Amino acid sequence: MVSELINANPTVYEKKERRARSAPSDYADEYAVEPIDQPEVFDHIRDIKDPEHPYSLEELKVITEDAIEVDDKQSYVRVTFTPTVEHCSMATIIGLCLRVKLLRSLPSRYKIDIRVAPGSHASEAAVNKQLNDKERVAAALENPNLVDMVDECLAPSFG
């Protein structure tokens, strides 16, 4: 682990209210399809813990609901996240966490695209490339230290 925190004093924002589950009634259409939508994907990733703080990505506004694009028909999802500081070396870890969480939560038909918000990171292109390179992601997930770290961050999101 890094000895010094990269962003020692991040701003913590309020959490958004959760979508209440609509009470199942006998009249609701049993066969109607509820496509996977923005809030649902957001629910999957909002509780992921920041690698260096005990706050969730939502509280740090690393991700917001609006930064998620979903197309259920095309089986495509894109998550754009904003690191708290420009030179954040944790950006790749955060991106990896997002990817792993979505891999585990979305149907296998989905193509997942993880990006750093334009202008929010010093080495934006490199990070984007690294995060969307299958080989490198697979390699990263074979590194036991990294996997432990990712699992620790993901733990709170499996509520």
Added chain:
Amino acid sequence: MAAPGQLIQLIESFVSLSRSPSQQAASLDTIASLVKNDVLTMKGLVREMEMYLTATDNVIRARGILLLGEVLLSLPSKPLDNTTIHSLMEFFTDRLADWKALRGALVGCLALMRRKSTAGMVTSSDAKAAAHCFLQDLQVQSLGQHDRKLCFELLECLLERYPSAVAPLGDELIYGICEAIDAEKDPQCLMLTFHIVELLVRLFPDPSGPLASFVGDLFEILGCYFPIHFTHPKGEDLDIKRDDLARALMSALSSTPLFEPFAIPLLLEKLSSSLPFAKVDSLMYLNSCTLKYGAERMEKHAEAIWLSIKDAIYTSLQGPALSSTSEYLDSLGFQENEIAREALALLQQVIMQNNGLFLGFIIKDEDVNMILNTVTHYERYNDIPSQGKLKLHAVGCILSISTKSSITSCNRVFESFFPRLMEILGLSVRNSSGVHSPNDNHLLSKRLNFGVLYLCVELLSAHRDLIAGSKEIASQYVSAFETCYCMLQSYSTSLTKAFCSTLATTPHDAHIHFGVKGLQILATFPGDVSPIPISEFEKILITFMSIISVNFSETLKWKLALKALVNIGSFIDRYHESEKVSSYMGLVVEKIVSLVSLDDLTMPFPLKLEAISGIGTSGLNYMLNIVQGLEEAIYANVSEVYVHGNLKSAEITVRLLECYSNKVLPWIHDNGGNEGVLLRFPVNIWNQIESSVDFSVQVQEKELLDAMMTAMRHAVAFCTEESQNKIIQKAYSILSLSTSFPLKEFTSLTIPFQLDWRQLTQRIDNLSHRDEWILLLFASVVIAVRPQTHIPNVKGILYLFMTTLLKGYLPAGQALGSMVNKMGTKSSGSEISSDCTLEEALDIIFQMKLWNQIHSLCSGMANGSEMGDTDLCPSVANNRLHQIHAIAGLSWIGKGLLLRGHEKIRDVTKIFLDFLPSNNRMDALPLKHHSLENSFEHDLHPSVMKSAADAFRILMSDSEVCLNREFHAIIRPLYKQRFFSTMMPILQHLIMKNDSSFSRSMLYRAFAHIISDTPLIAILSEAKLLPILLDCLSMLNKDIQDKHSLYRLLLVLSGILTDKNGQKAAIENARLVVNCLTGLIAYPHKMLVRETAIQCLVAMSELPHARIYPMRIQVLRAISKALDDPKSAVRREAVRCRQAWASLA
């Protein structure tokens, strides 16, 4: 006297440290009982123990003295003579100096001093000596927790029971106590020390007495505990909580006015703390101290207190909540909180104590005046910035609480603020002549200022609460012609007008809320002190009523108006104001009744009903009137339906009946029920049926009939036995007049003449609509009667219901079930000839063999032997229907028996099981019958079997229609568990024996119905049922019609999986459970089934790793499909489940 050797042994076993605590306790008990039963005298015991009491070994001496003390402690009511007590007391007092053997001495002193005078008490000189010794020899704070506690108990006892003995010790006592309690930390001891201080203060009440010089020290000791910060770990099971300590400290601090110079500054200082509990405590303590210290001492702190209160209120109010219900408007969106509540309570306390002073502060207060000056800017609620709302609300609270405190303060507040508010509103004083100045109307046309409206309503409401709160205040108030009364009276007319016009013009919720509230308050002053004349009161009612009948599209306004009317109604009803009640009756109740009976279509009917039932709940008298109106509307509409077959009326009647049975009837019953009213409705309905001979009700008005039956059932169920007798007599007479029902013939019927019965049943084949109504309503009456109610011609009715049952009239079966459930047994005796006991009734039912005869008849016909009966059995399909009806009816009868725990339920279940296919019968089927559909000629049709299996659901499930507590069923406790445990072995056996898949599926069905309704606790003890349950699930999985049963059964499984015992069974069958659940994950017909199945799998993942690991791949494969489920709730669970199983590796 016991043998000395034995006694020594007992003593030895207590004193010896090598014995276990239980042995020591046992020997203590034995010795105590010896003394108690006079086998041993106290003197004898002491003599016997001499060696131990005076031993030089510290341990032995300590244990010896403790034994003596404990013996005394366990004999508090054993009479002892004075010499014994004196010498014992002297001994223990002496031992107080022996710190190595202290505990025994403390226990002994305490035991002796707590004795009642009847059993011999310690003399006061002994007590004084003990106190003296105590103060001289004991260093309390150097002792352990338990010894300290004993010391404090001893002190408490001395102060409480021997005050005159210890008082002369004076300074020495006070000093000693200060020393003893200083820096105590244990919560139990603290409770005692706080109490000791309180007692000490009570002992020296004189302000210039010995206490005076120690007050500072005492306060220093106590003050450092404030505010109590108590973070005891939960593990220690102390029954002392923070609140207890805080309360004890509060009573200690407020015990003497001498503390005043120290306590008040401390409390005021802590009030500015940032800890919320410190603020709450400070306010509470200030409240208590104010009361105890007296006005004179508090006066010098008054200003500081006022500022602190104001500050506490301002800072504690939480920002406006986001919700916008109308209740929240009451406090302008600020949440109620503890600090503000305590602050206001304190304000009320200080105002009550020192009226003039505090009101002076309030009236002169800058903030209050600033609000009054700026309030004119607050035109509309939404325009006020949140800071402004906060200030407005705080001022509202302060003024309201000051108004509420007393008449004088109410006067002051009104004098200082009311005219100003009125001026801003632009209202004028009512002229003596009652004529308004011409510009009045002009002023009212502009919208009221919201801020002023709010303050005004707050003042009025506080004023009303003050007056309505106590009778004395009210009487004093009028006789003295108090200022506030006069002032309010002079403005009341224009206020009413202003509020009314606000309601009429404004579109803003907040304005409406306070407008309605204002009017409601004006209308709810107690009669003799009401500021408004009756004409104004009526005007208010008319305003509300016009909102009800015209402005129904404005939901909020409509709801508020209705609520206000209900409030006014119940208020004047509670205060017995006959004049107002009569105008309320005329203007509100009658109007609302006329609304319902009117064919006016402008106002939506559901709203009419909501209004009428709402108004009714404001008082029994109103309700009685309303019931009458409602009933008349029902009768009118019903007769419209009867005679003209008017469809529109039918719909209205259904609504009216629903309102009647769901809202009105339960209310009347809960509020002391009026027997006459309850009786009237059923009787009138019967009368109406009797009088209308030609009936033009169409078949499609089933809904109307259902609603009518429901209303009838509820109305009858609430009646007393006597009224029920009347109703049922009436109903029976109408039933017997109808020619379709051969009741007389039935009565004479005996079992051998079954053919006659068959002929009779033919007459029932074609019931007219009217007869149908009569029959079903009669069944409803029978369902609802009490067990003691007398049903005429029971046998005839039994036959009638049984025959109609076959035609598919289900309520007939339910009525039969109710009759069987409530019928008296042989022992209760019968005095009337047609009365029949339960046994006789059951004989009749079982000998008729409804379920069987058509079956045998038809099989007979198929054999071609009994040709004479062909006409009775027109078609096989018809026959099948009859059987299904018979089974349904029989299941209700069975339910009646099951509920009362009658043994005949066995016969009933046996009949059902006979209907379920047995192996042999299926095997006997010739192979040429490919499908079961074709086999009915030789055997039972599948649908019949299915209904037999479904009969178990009726037996087990709770019904809303009949056989429940409301309809006076006799219900034995635990009947479900009992039935479950008798049925399970039988079903299990049958299932094992059967190997044809169809017959098994029927048995599974029955099994599923029983197990779904059994309390989980009973199921958990039957672990071996799990495999069958899983088979049931797989079977129900096949048919879409079974989705509800499937879900209910799955809930049972999930209950088992989350229980410890159930998990054991699940471990044994892990593979089967997982197979079954993975199958259900893809169940297409019910989302809840999929979701629950996945949750069950999550529960499975907690089982021992070795058992479930082999299934991991299987589960993950199944769950990955669920990640793409059409429903998001299922997907969410799937993610959890996937994680749980994926992390098993």
